[in-house]
Amino acid sequence: MLKQSGLTPDSARYREIVPAGGYWIKRIAKDQILRIVDLEGNQAADTLFFCADDPAERYSAVDTIRAQGNVYLGLGSKLMSTECNVMLEIVADMVGQHDTLGGACASESNTVRYALDKRTMHACRDSWLLAIAEHDEFKLTKRDITHNINFFMNVPVTPEGDLSFADGVSGADKYVEMRACMDVIVLISNCPQLNNPCNAYNPTPIEILIWGTA
Amino acid sequence: MTELLYETVIDGGKHWSFIARRGTLLTLTDRAGGANVGMLFYNPENPLERYNAPDTLKCQQTFRLTRGHCLYSDMGRIFCSVVADTVGWHDTVAGNANKALVAERWGIQTYQDHRNDWTQNGHDAFLVEAGKYGLGRRDLAANVNWFSKVAPAADGTLHFDRTNSPAGSSVALRFEMDTLVLLHTCPHPMYPAGPYPRKPVALQFSKADPVAADDYCLNLRAENGRGFKNNEIYHLCAADAGAHSC
Numbered sequence: 001m002l003k004q005s006g007l008t009p010d011s012a013r014y015r016e017i018v019p020a021g022g023y024w025i026k027r028i029a030k031d032q033i034l035r036i037v038d039l040e041g042n043q044a045a046d047t048l049f050f051c052a053d054d055p056a057e058r059y060s061a062v063d064t065i066r067a068q069g070n071v072y073l074g075l076g077s078k079l080m081s082t083e084c085n086v087m088l089e090i091v092a093d094m095v096g097q098h099d100t101l102g103g104a105c106a107s108e109s110n111t112v113r114y115a116l117d118k119r120t121m122h123a124c125r126d127s128w129l130l131a132i133a134e135h136d137e138f139k140l141t142k143r144d145i146t147h148n149i150n151f152f153m154n155v156p157v158t159p160e161g162d163l164s165f166a167d168g169v170s171g172a173d174k175y176v177e178m179r180a181c182m183d184v185i186v187l188i189s190n191c192p193q194l195n196n197p198c199n200a201y202n203p204t205p206i207e208i209l210i211w212g213t214a
Numbered sequence: 215m216t217e218l219l220y221e222t223v224i225d226g227g228k229h230w231s232f233i234a235r236r237g238t239l240l241t242l243t244d245r246a247g248g249a250n251v252g253m254l255f256y257n258p259e260n261p262l263e264r265y266n267a268p269d270t271l272k273c274q275q276t277f278r279l280t281r282g283h284c285l286y287s288d289m290g291r292i293f294c295s296v297v298a299d300t301v302g303w304h305d306t307v308a309g310n311a312n313k314a315l316v317a318e319r320w321g322i323q324t325y326q327d328h329r330n331d332w333t334q335n336g337h338d339a340f341l342v343e344a345g346k347y348g349l350g351r352r353d354l355a356a357n358v359n360w361f362s363k364v365a366p367a368a369d370g371t372l373h374f375d376r377t378n379s380p381a382g383s384s385v386a387l388r389f390e391m392d393t394l395v396l397l398h399t400c401p402h403p404m405y406p407a408g409p410y411p412r413k414p415v416a417l418q419f420s421k422a423d424p425v426a427a428d429d430y431c432l433n434l435r436a437e438n439g440r441g442f443k444n445n446e447i448y449h450l451c452a453a454d455a456g457a458h459s460c
Contacts, residue, residue: 056350057351058352062307062356062357066372069372070369101268101277103267108289108291108444109266109273112269112273112444113273113437116444146355147267147356157277159365162277163271163272163276163277
């Protein structure tokens with residue numbers, strides 16, 4: 001189900017464009033609204049959330065899937081933590097379906113999925129690792145890199161148990177918007193993947209907007 | 215026929231852990247039907263390398279685990295391969311029950327009143343076993359739930375299948391590298407309400423046959439061939455390299 005946001009970009013307190021292959025990390029406060037915009041379409045925003053006061057509590061794909069009884073994320077999805085608390089809720093969505101099964105690309109999984117000589121290609125996990133190294137104020141390490149959300153990405157599953165990476169259902173200027181239900185650290189890799197159709201083999205920028213008081 | 219080296223039964227609602235050496239064949243048997251075995255995998259040389267369910271699913275384009283599938287670490291290596299399976303579907307997307315979920319779904323039996331028949335939960339079970347190796351809640355990940363099936367409908371809605379694993383069902387794992395295994399036999403988080411399900415599971419350890427060129431797991435998909443190659447690179451010049459042709 002699609003729902004347009006009532007918020008206008010010119011009223012946002014924060015706007016930033018994250019280039020393809022870049023990262024974004026920031027603390028946002030409870031009740032702030034976070035929007036991620038797929039500026040050119042068919043991009044994937046690989047996103048992790050951590051409880052700001054206790055980063056050992058973090059986004060849990062399996063608890064989110066189980067709690068809502070559905071594998072896909074969309075409008076109304078409550079993004080659950082490892083302690084089964086609601087971290088954020090999707091309050092507007094122009095895409096309809098987001099993935100949280102497929103994980104992030106890594107140099108090492110690229111060797112398995114495509115070819116051993118892909119091991120030096122840039123990958124989401126490298127962006128995350130650089131982000132937490134350059135922002136040690138968040139006290140995150142590789143231990144904290146866990147299963148993520150792929151906003152805008154389409155990973156359909158079937159009753160027979162198959163799973164595939166399909167062409168995206170997103171498009172230029174489509175967005176997803178969340179309300180934070182606790183103070184959270186947001187860590188995003190704007191996916192640099194060049195080997196599969198999740199971003200049409202063409203990584204493009206995303207925009208981040210925030211509304212509400214810090 | 216491989217020689218049985220060790221056999222034990224883990225009663226329902228319990229937990230255990232061990233290091234399975236490369237070349238170990240571990241066969242799990244659901245003795246009563248409807249069992250669940252939560253399992254996590256780490257590299258004992260570097261526990262930051264751990265089971266990665268998303269990589270396992272996307273590398274093999276599957277939502278379920280069964281014979282032929284390899285269980286991947288986040289470093290592109292294979293902890294173990296599923297060399298035999300009478301069940302056909304094992305879950306790795308539904309996670310664990312925690313204390314609150316157990317209390318709500320099946321009720322609480324305290325240790326004080328029920329001794330070792332208390333109602334243990336998978337989340338706490340993993341924390342206890344992880345702690346024995348210096349690991350904690352930041353180290354937990356999406357786990358496997360052997361013998362449990364959670365199937366998606368066309369719209370993505372998930373359904374737990376109670377009939378998935380009849381009594382006597384078994385699944386066999388061949389370890390392709392030394393692996394720290396954490397396991398519990400606590401109920402699957404989507405098992406229906408009623409009395410706390412307490413299902414025993416037999417574990418049999420034996421030595422696996424070497425991986426042959428025509429091995430089913432190795433050849434299931436081109437991805438698995440590359441995964442096995444990553445293991446081979448990891449074991450280059452290891453003392454027993456070649457004894458178990460990875």
